[in-house]
Amino acid sequence: MSLLICGSIATDHLMSFGGRFRDSLVVEQLDKLAVSFLVDDLEIRRGGVAPNMCFGLSRLGVRPVLVGAAGEDFNDYRSWLDRHGVDCSFVHVSETRHTARFVCTTDSSMAQFASFYPGAMSEARLIELAPIVARVGDPEFVLIAADDPEGMLRHTRECRQRGYPFIADPSQQLAFSDGELIRDLVDGAAYLFSNEYESHMIEAKTGWSADEILQRVGTQVTTLGADGVRIMSRGADVVEVKAAPGVAAVEPTGVGDAFRAGFLAALQWGFGHERAAQVGCVLAAYVVETVGTQEYSFSHPQFVERVHSAYGEQAASEVASHLV
Template sequence: MRIAVSGSIATDHLMTFPGRFTDQLVADQLHTVSLSFLVDGLEVRRGGVGANICYGMGQLGTAPVLVGAAGEDFEEYRAWLERNGVDTGSVRISEVLHTARFICTTDVEHNQIGSFYTGAMSEARLIELKAVADRVGGLDLVVIGADDPEGMLRHTEECRTRGIPFAADFSQQIARMEGDEIRTLLDGAAYLFSNEYEKGLIETKTGWSDAEILGRVGHRVTTLGPRGARIEAEGAETIEVGCPEEHAKADPTGVGDAFRAGFLSGLVWGVTLERAAQVGCMLATLVIETVGTQEYELSRINFIERFTKRYGDEAAAEVQDHLPRVV
């Protein structure tokens, strides 16, 4: 199974605030907020939804194809991704714009305030998926992650036109999208990814109920934070998967991307949806223990030990033969 992941490619600038955002908000002044936060640290890391997901899949040996746009400053990042098992041959390089930037501050309760500079990401709309498919010998699934909104719409329409199964994953872009755009992006998706908050926002903005959305997608995959994930499909029994025990909570940035990387790798391996979600939760746990979205180390022995402890011997046996021997 060959999966292409379209989505943002960015550099993350991650800062930590040693207090609570909520303590700085005045209830009757929320219409005129003007705040700045003195932060304790700054970490500059590789990131972007598409690149993060592909990095995780590369660690699991599932050879993802990254589809997105970056600037001429991407070459070092490209080398890093290729060294970690990602096909970057379909990344468009802008001649005039820099690679996108994500600037995020996290407080002591792991609440986050972030801003995103689009940069070269705006040229993602110029990428044709047919050229990607022709280059790699066909695609079995295209993940349409948070990216240039026009690009997301065009990729979705091209998938429908060419009969390529697609997964809808709005992530950060859902806040700026209108209901008709969201309806267009999710209708007919093989998979719809979101967290709990985004789930409610999707229903509010589209005007569709949970049941109506389930009738329009193959599977609805909802991440539940520390409670794991839920997988639903019309007429099927709901699957709920918990998370392994965390060793630490270093930084939540990129946890959702890691879950998707694990889940999608499970699809490539051909394991059950329950097992795929368990792999996703295991990878997400590794990310929350690390500062940075692509800084975690995937040790085969550690992965299997922790996976077995949480999900049992039978689950581990089904997964371990798919893990790369070198990690």
């Protein structure tokens, strides 16, 4: 059984300005704004929700299939993912656009000027899933994460048409989507992933109550930040799992992606929701302790030991049977 991860592929260009933007802005002249800032450093990070999840899955020994669109400048990023066990065979490469890019400058007060260039991401709508499935086998799940909205819609509808079990994970696209689009992306999903704020946004924009959403999806997984995760399934008790303890938080970007990767890896191992959430929480802990979404590392015995310290001997023993 294959695991297809559909979503954005991007690089992040992060710069730091030692001063304060507001000291260089004249409020009365903002309509004539033309300023530049001498930055102190530049960090280029691999990003995009789909590669972030694929990287996490590969760290746990699962080989996912990356589905998304990138530019011809994707070669170095592809090599990195290939080396870490991600199947990039089906990434659509644009002939005219660069890989999506997030460019952000942060000043000393944490104010930011940022731009997002979607670029090749807009060509995700050209990707058909059926030829990929014909090559890699029937999917256990197709996860449809934030991406080009038309691409997300096409993949969701194809999953419903062809009977592929799919996971709805609209996340960053929720703020820019209307209720009709969100309803189409969510309805019929085997799982719906969101954080707590996003879960309320889904209710507000779709007009569905929490109970109505649960009637339309198999399971709703809601991350609660430092409080862990809540899992609700039709006809089952609510499952709540605390976040892994002892986390030295450094930077939160990519934490949700890592949780999803751990959760999906555990589902592939045959675990139930509680154990899957525990694996997800431990993997997320590694990311929040690191700057960058794919810069963390661990050995499998180290991961098992962290599961043991967070959730006990039984959890560690079960996870070890798949990792060590």
